[in-house]
Every structure is written in C-alpha cells, then in structure tokens.
Amino acid sequence: xxxxxxxxGRSKPKRANLDDLFALPPAALTLQAATGFTxxxxxxxxxRQVEGAAFQTAESESVALIGSDPAASVRQENDGxxxxxxxxxxxxxxxxxLVTNIHAVNSALVNQGFDTMLLCTTVYFVHPDGRxxxxxxxxxxxxxYPFVQSAPKQRDNPLEIQVKGVLSNELPFEEDTSNWSxxxxxxxxxxxxxxxxxx
Numbered sequence: 001x002x003x004x005x006x007x008x009g010r011s012k013p014k015r016a017n018l019d020d021l022f023a024l025p026p027a028a029l030t031l032q033a034a035t036g037f038t039x040x041x042x043x044x045x046x047x048r049q050v051e052g053a054a055f056q057t058a059e060s061e062s063v064a065l066i067g068s069d070p071a072a073s074v075r076q077e078n079d080g081x082x083x084x085x086x087x088x089x090x091x092x093x094x095x096x097x098l099v100t101n102i103h104a105v106n107s108a109l110v111n112q113g114f115d116t117m118l119l120c121t122t123v124y125f126v127h128p129d130g131r132x133x134x135x136x137x138x139x140x141x142x143x144x145y146p147f148v149q150s151a152p153k154q155r156d157n158p159l160e161i162q163v164k165g166v167l168s169n170e171l172p173f174e175e176d177t178s179n180w181s182x183x184x185x186x187x188x189x190x191x192x193x194x195x196x197x198x199x
Contacts, residue, residue: 041093087188143174
C-alpha cells in the first residue's frame with residue numbers, strides 16, 4: 001500500500017493466490033462442526049470466455065486433467081450474464097480432491113495468460129434443512145465470502161456473518177460486505193455429488 005493510500009485510508013485489494021483454495025478442506029470441517037453445513041462435493045470456476053485457440057487449449061487442458069480422475073466429472077454452463085462456469089463434481093464429496101481439481105481449472109487459465117478473465121471459484125455446501133451455501137473466492141480481490149441462499153432470491157445475511165466469524169481465522173475473508181455478491185442459483189449450487197457429466 002502506497003503512502004497516499006495509507007494517508008487517505010485506501011487499501012489495495014489483496015493479490016489473488018490460488019493456493020488459498022487449499023485452505024478450504026480444513027475450513028469445511030470447521031464449518032460443518034459449527035453450522036451443520038456439509039460439502040455437496042460440487043464446485044465451480046466462473047470466467048469470461050474469449051475467442052481464440054489459446055483459450056480453447058486452456059479449457060481443454062483443465063477438462064482433460066479432471067477427466068483423468070475417475071471420481072470426478074465436469075460440465076460447462078453459461079449463466080446468461082456473459083460468464084462460463086466449469087462445474088466440477090467429486091462423486092465421493094471429497095473436498096480435498098474437489099479443491100485439487102478446481103485449482104487445476106484456475107491454473108490452466110492463468111498459465112495461458114487468462115487470469116484477467118477469472119471471476120470466482122465456488123465450493124458448495126448444503127444444510128439438512130435444504131439451505132444451500134457457497135464459499136466464494138473472488139479472483140480479482142483474493143478473498144473469500146459466504147453466500148447462503150435460503151429460498152429463491154432470498155439470502156440469509158445473519159448466517160453469512162456467522163460463517164465469516166467461524167472461518168475468519170482459516171480463510172482470507174472479504175471485509176467489505178458490499179462485495180459479497182449474490183449468486184442466485186449459481187451453476188452447480190443445487191447439484192448433488194456426481195451430478196455433472198463430462199462433456
């Protein structure tokens with residue numbers, strides 16, 4: 001942070017570090033113990049798709065990597081807002097394996113120079129009462145935030161704040177809640193383990 005940023009109370013967003021994703025498996029255990037939310041075994045990577053052979057190569061590489069894992073599957077879905085989501089599932093709902101695979105998707109795009117196209121990475125959870133939650137990693141800010149969808153177009157803000165409190169020592173959280181964007185019925189959020197099919 002520069003002198004004038006400090007003087008004026010401004011701070012630069014934290015640089016993204018994809019290895020932050022590997023903090024998710026232990027965080028998932030903490031989350032389950034504290035709130036009852038369990039991993040669905042599904043996660044996703046959202047990015048703005050661009051034309052060109054290099055981008056297609058990056059996509060193909062990530063799909064091939066996941067396809068080599070017999071417990072994993074992947075599908076691609078457009079959200080109608082200009083973003084493409086690669087939805088990854090682990091049939092055993094194994095978070096370590098899931099995170100390894102979604103890290104591979106991110107890395108394939110970054111290694112080909114498409115880091116500016118990355119929007120976010122999500123890992124999904126479900127509560128016994130049916131509520132769905134995503135832990136969202138914002139690539140441009142290098143931070144996580146929780147999104148809890150309690151009903152169509154309804155989110156549970158108090159629970160989101162509770163989740164932040166539970167996991168704040170384990171994950172780099174986004175402090176500015178105005179950046180906790182709603183991801184209504186995001187691709188993969190309502191899936192069950194093993195639902196996506198390789199395409």
